[in-house]
Amino acid sequence: MVSIRSLLTRHAVDRDILRLAVPALGALIAEPLFLLADSAMVGHLGAEPLAGLGLASAVLQTIVGLMVFLAYSTTPLVARRLGAGDRQGALGVGIDGLWLALVLGILLAAAGAATSGWLVGLFGANAEVTAAATAYLAISMAGLPAMLLVFAATGLLRGLQDTRTPLWVAGVGFVTNIALNAIFIYGLGLGVVGSAVGTVIAQWGMVAVYLVVVLRHARQSEARLTPRRAGLRASTRSGGWLLVRTMSLRAAMLLAVYVATQQGAGELAAFQVAATIFATLAFALDSLAIAAQALVGQALGAGDVSTARAVMARCLQWAIGGGLLLGIIVMALSPVTGPVFTGAPEVLELLPLTLVLLGAGIPLAGFVFVLDGVLIGAGDVRYLALTGLVNVAVFAPMAWTVLAWAPEGVAGLAWLWVAFGFGYIGARAMTLGWRSRGRAWMVTGSA
Numbered sequence: 001m002v003s004i005r006s007l008l009t010r011h012a013v014d015r016d017i018l019r020l021a022v023p024a025l026g027a028l029i030a031e032p033l034f035l036l037a038d039s040a041m042v043g044h045l046g047a048e049p050l051a052g053l054g055l056a057s058a059v060l061q062t063i064v065g066l067m068v069f070l071a072y073s074t075t076p077l078v079a080r081r082l083g084a085g086d087r088q089g090a091l092g093v094g095i096d097g098l099w100l101a102l103v104l105g106i107l108l109a110a111a112g113a114a115t116s117g118w119l120v121g122l123f124g125a126n127a128e129v130t131a132a133a134t135a136y137l138a139i140s141m142a143g144l145p146a147m148l149l150v151f152a153a154t155g156l157l158r159g160l161q162d163t164r165t166p167l168w169v170a171g172v173g174f175v176t177n178i179a180l181n182a183i184f185i186y187g188l189g190l191g192v193v194g195s196a197v198g199t200v201i202a203q204w205g206m207v208a209v210y211l212v213v214v215l216r217h218a219r220q221s222e223a224r225l226t227p228r229r230a231g232l233r234a235s236t237r238s239g240g241w242l243l244v245r246t247m248s249l250r251a252a253m254l255l256a257v258y259v260a261t262q263q264g265a266g267e268l269a270a271f272q273v274a275a276t277i278f279a280t281l282a283f284a285l286d287s288l289a290i291a292a293q294a295l296v297g298q299a300l301g302a303g304d305v306s307t308a309r310a311v312m313a314r315c316l317q318w319a320i321g322g323g324l325l326l327g328i329i330v331m332a333l334s335p336v337t338g339p340v341f342t343g344a345p346e347v348l349e350l351l352p353l354t355l356v357l358l359g360a361g362i363p364l365a366g367f368v369f370v371l372d373g374v375l376i377g378a379g380d381v382r383y384l385a386l387t388g389l390v391n392v393a394v395f396a397p398m399a400w401t402v403l404a405w406a407p408e409g410v411a412g413l414a415w416l417w418v419a420f421g422f423g424y425i426g427a428r429a430m431t432l433g434w435r436s437r438g439r440a441w442m443v444t445g446s447a
Contacts (some may be wrong), residue, residue, distance in 0.1 A: 002360060005186065007115030009188040010182060010296060013307065013310045013311055013314050013334050014296075014314060016116050017161075017288065017291045017292075017295065017311065017314060017315060017318070019161075020158075020161065020163045020290065020295065021163075021287045021288050021290065021291040021293055021315075021318075022163075022287070023163040023164045023166070023167040023288035024158070024163040024166070024290040025167075025171070025173055025284055026167040026170060027163060027166035027167045027170040029156065029217055037174070037177060037178050037181060037447050038053060038057075038181065038195045038199065039053060039272065039276050039341050040340060040341055041181055041182070041185050041186075041193075041275075042185070042192050042195055042345045043190065043269075043342035043343075043344075044339045045185075045191055045396035047128075047265055047266060047342065047344040047347055048128040048129050048132060048265065048443050049132045049192045049269045050269045050272065050273075050341070050342055050344070051125065051129045051132075051133075051193060051265045051269045051272065052092060052128075052129045052130070052132025052133040052135075052136060052272070052295075053133070053136060053195070053272065054133075054257070054268055054269060054275075055120055055123050055125060055129065055130075055133035055138040055257070055261070055268070056120065056132075056133040056134075056137040056140065056273030057272070057276075058123075058253065058254060059119050059120065059137055059447045060094035060132075060137060060140050060144075061115075061250075061253075062250040062254060062394035063108060063112060063144065064144070064147050064148070064151075065246050065249065066153060066243055066246050066247060066250060067101075067104060067105075067108070067147075067148050067151060067243075067246075069238070069239035069240075069242035069243055070100065070101045070104075070151040070155060070235075070239070070243070071151040071152065071154050071155035071158070072149055072155065072157060072242055072293070072356065072376050073097070073155070073235055073238040073242055074093070074094055074152055074155030074156055074235065075155045075156075075158045075159045075237045075290075075293045075297060075376075075377070076159070076237065076238075076293060076296075076297035076377050076378070077090075077097075077159065077234060077238065077292055077296030077297075077299060078090045078091075078093055078094045078155070078158075078159020078160060078178050078297075079158075079159040079160075079161075079293070079294050079295075079296075079298040079377070080081070080297050080300065080301030080379075081093065082159060082160060082161070082299065082301065083297065083298035083299065083300070083301025083302040084301045084302065087160075087221050088221045088222060088223050090159060090160065091156070091160075091217055091218055091221050091223035092223050092224055092228060093234060094152070094155070094156030094160075094214070095153060095156070095214070095224065095225060095227070096227050096228055096232075096234075097101060097152040097156060098149060098152045098153060098156070098214065099227040099232070100152070100227075100232055100235055100236070100239075101145075101148040101149045101151060101177070102145060102148070102149060104148055105144050105145025105146070105147070105148040105149065106145055108148075109142065109144040109145055110143055110153050111143040112137070112144060113138055113142075114132050116137040116138040116141065116236065117138075118132045120134045120135065120137060121212045121394040122132040122158055123257070123258065123261045124262075125259065125261055125265070125268070126154075126182065126265065127230070128215070129265060129268075130208070130354070132192045134190075135192060135193050135196070135243070136192050136193065136195065136196045137191060137196075139197060139200065140196045140199065140200060142200050143199060143200035143203040143204065144198070144205035144217040145407070146204045146206065146207045147203055147256075147345065149210065150169075150203065150206055150207060150210060150213075153208075153210035153211070153213075154166045154206075156214060157213070157214075158290055158294050159291065159294060159297065160412065161294055161298070162292075163290065163291075165213055166202035166379055167212060168205070169206050172205075172209075173202050173203070173205065173206040174202075176201075176202045176205060177199055177202035179196055179308045179396065180197070180198030180199075180201055180202060181194065181198035181199065181303060181332055184197050184198045185198070185334040186263050190435055191403065193229070205339035215233070217229065228322060236284070236320075238379065238381055240377060240386070241381035241382050241384065241385040242376070242381050242384070242413075243385075244385035244386075244388065244389070245381065245388040246367075246388075247385040247388075248385075248388030248389055248391060248392045249388065251297055251390050252391070252395050252420065252424050253275070255392075255395070255396065255421075256271070256275075256399060256416060256419075256420045257265065257271065257275075259399050259402055259403045259415060259416055259433075260413070262403060263408050263413065263416075264408060265410065266344070266347050266349075266350060266352060267408065267409075267413050269342065269344065269347045270347050270350035270351050270354065270400065270413055271354075271413060271416070271417075273337075273338070273341045273342070273351060274351065274354050274355060274358055274413075274417065275346070276341075277330065277355070277358065278358055278365075278421070279336070281326050281330070281362055281365075281367045282365060282369060283321055284322075284326065285319050285323060285362075285365065285366040285370075286368050288315045288318055288322075288366075288369070288370050288373070289315070289319075289370050289372060289373025289374070289376075290320050290368045290373060291311075291373075292311055292312060292315045292370055292373040292374045292434045293313065293373045293374075293376050293377035293418075294376070294377065294430045295307075295308075295311045296308045296311055296374055296378055297372075297377040297378070297379075299420050300377075300378055300442065300443065300444050301444070302444075303444040305442050307395060308378070308442060309356075309442070311374075312370070312371075312374045313344050314365060314371045315373070315374070316370050316371070317401045319366035319367060319369060319370040320363050320366050320367055321351075322366060323362040323363035323364070323365060324363050325360035326359070326362050327359040327360060327361070327363060328359065329354050329359070329363065330356075330358055330359030331355070331356055331359035331360065332391060333354075333355075334351070334356050334357050334359070335350065335352050335353035337352075337355055337442075338351040338352070349409075349410065350409065350413050351412055353410055353414045354410075354413050354414055354417045357414060357419060357421060358417060360420035361422055361425060362402075364422070364425055364429055365421075365425050367429055367432075367433075368425055368428045368429050368432060369409045371386065371432035371436050372428075372432060372434075374436065374441075375432065375435065375436070375441055376390070378441045378443065379443065380435070380440075380441040380443075381443070383435055383440075387428075387431040387432075387435075389426070389429050390431060391427040391431060392424075393429040394423065394424070395419065395423055395424035395427065398419035398423040398424070399419055399420075401419070402415045402416045402419050406419070430435055
């Protein structure tokens with residue numbers, strides 16, 4: 001029989017999860033919504049521009065994804081200090097993250113602009129696809145510092161238990177991005193280049209809003225605005241392990257993109273659509289992981305182990321249930337989803353079966369995303385990094401088997417998604433599930 005105290009505790013946990021997860025949902029899906037809007041608009045220009053966008057997005061999201069530690073390391077650092085009662089210190093480590101993001105963004109943008117053609121050429125696509133991808137990627141590099149600053153500012157606010165502000169910023173940014181892309185792609189006839197220009201402008205507008213919000217928080221708590229060496233070291237130390245973890249995630253996705261590229265332009269375009277839909281659903285479910293990051297970090301900072309475990313259990317229940325619902329919707333809409341993104345017959349033919357398989361794997365993905373967020377919130381980033389390498393080692397033979405033995409067309413693309421959506425994600429589920437059963441990850445204190 002469930003006690004009254006247990007029910008009240010569960011209600012309190014549910015309330016906190018909803019308070020953070022619901023606004024985080026909108027903010028998290030902003031990035032894949034940018035890609036969805038780009039894919040839908042560029043897709044109607046033809047299969048080659050859409051495939052080019054797919055290649056450029058793979059490279060750009062790899063670079064940006066490797067820097068996701070700017071958000072994921074900042075959130076638990078801020079949340080732990082907030083849980084320990086040090087709000088000024090919490091803001092200080094968050095501001096250190098902003099400075100780190102700015103420096104890294106400038107360096108990576110300069111390097112990326114100089115090597116855009118070489119990076120795209122590694123995929124071995126045809127000349128038209130390569131030209132479209134290179135043009136998009138070169139211009140998008142101007143927005144790279146903005147993307148990293150958005151990461152760091154979002155991580156700071158999440159650590160302060162504020163996910164509403166990122167929701168509003170992301171919502172306005174998404175609407176602005178759609179309007180600008182429509183103007184540049186169709187109004188000015190810039191094609192895939194116009195898509196990149198519109199997105200860059202929207203990204204810097206989001207940064208301007210975030211900086212105003214952070215400065216207001218800093219003034220209220222009398223927090224410093226200059227970088228602190230100890231804070232930068234803490235962010236770098238935690239971020240280093242998260243960088244390895246993220247590199248393993250991107251390596252798996254890039255390997256899948258490479259296999260799709262070798263199958264043909266139509267397969268690559270279809271894989272781009274499927275991967276974009278998967279990213280949108282993943283970010284939607286990841287709202288629970290963000291809530292887990294902030295709440296687990298705060299609970300462990302306050303020394304409350306029981307609340308940390310209760311947060312994990314409830315987030316897992318909701319993620320699996322939400323994954324089932326989203327998966328059913330994707331499978332039901334699979335016959336009519338393709339025309340939203342493209343009118344190319346060769347792409348439309350490939351999509352339905354892959355989307356059915358995608359939908360079937362979403363509950364497993366929800367399980368993985370939540371446990372990933374729990375361990376990040378707990379600061380167990382070394383384990384995430386090392387097991388990330390193991391997961392890629394499990395996926396690599398599957399991907400190469402598809403490349404060597406699977407037929408082209410519908411069956412080939414379907415087998416590729418099975419390898420990624422069930423083989424790779426399944427490996428992650430096993431390593432994360434094993435860790436969460438123990439207590440090694442539940443370290444308490446402000447650091």
